[in-house]
Amino acid sequence: MSTQHTYRVIVRGTWEALTDEAQARLLSEVEQHGLTAMQFSEEGSLTYDAALKHFSFRYVVVSDVEDGEEMAAAIAEDRAETDLKGRGCGHGGLRSTVTDMDTMKINYKGRRGSGAA
Numbered sequence: 647m648s649t650q651h652t653y654r655v656i657v658r659g660t661w662e663a664l665t666d667e668a669q670a671r672l673l674s675e676v677e678q679h680g681l682t683a684m685q686f687s688e689e690g691s692l693t694y695d696a697a698l699k700h701f702s703f704r705y706v707v708v709s710d711v712e713d714g715e716e717m718a719a720a721i722a723e724d725r726a727e728t729d730l731k732g733r734g735c736g737h738g739g740l741r742s743t744v745t746d747m748d749t750m751k752i753n754y755k756g757r758r759g760s761g762a763a
Contacts, residue, residue, distance in 0.1 A: 648710045651748040654686050655722035657703040658743075663736035664698065672698060672735070690725055701737070703729070715744040 664672070672679075676696050685691050686704045694701040705722040719742035730737050 648712060650708050651711045651746050653707045653709060653715065653718035653722075654745045654747055655705045655707055655718055656743045657690075657705065657719075657722050657726040657740050658700065659702075659726070659740045660700050660738040661694075661698050661735065662738045665734065665736075668733065668735050669698060671733070690722070690729060692729065711748075715746060718746075719744050 661672075672694065673696060676694070679693050680695065681693065683691050684693050684704060686706045688706050690703045690705045692701060692703050703722070703726045705725060707718040707721045709718050709721060722744075723740045723742055726740060727737075
């Protein structure tokens with residue numbers, strides 16, 4: 647049995663060749679896709695602003711550790727392309743940033759006394 651890791655993947659891209667209908671739909675939903683919508687999930691969360699220039703998705707991908715970060719990025723980009731196609735939205739090339747949550751080092755700052763006696 648292979649070990650699985652949990653990856654957080656941010657997929658970024660630019661809108662391209664948006665139809666008038668797609669632009670209108672995105673603008674009507676812009677408040678639902680602002681900074682407060684940013685969260686990592688398997689379904690992904692789409693964020694963009696009213697300028698309709700750039701967008702990003704945030705995904706949680708669980709994948710075999712042997713497949714590595716490259717596979718997690720490919721899975722997330724495939725999910726993003728499927729979502730965008732379903733929305734009828736054109737886009738340019740996608741690029742991803744991957745963080746392996748199982749190997750991420752967390753620095754906990756210990757509580758220290760005030761030093762006063």
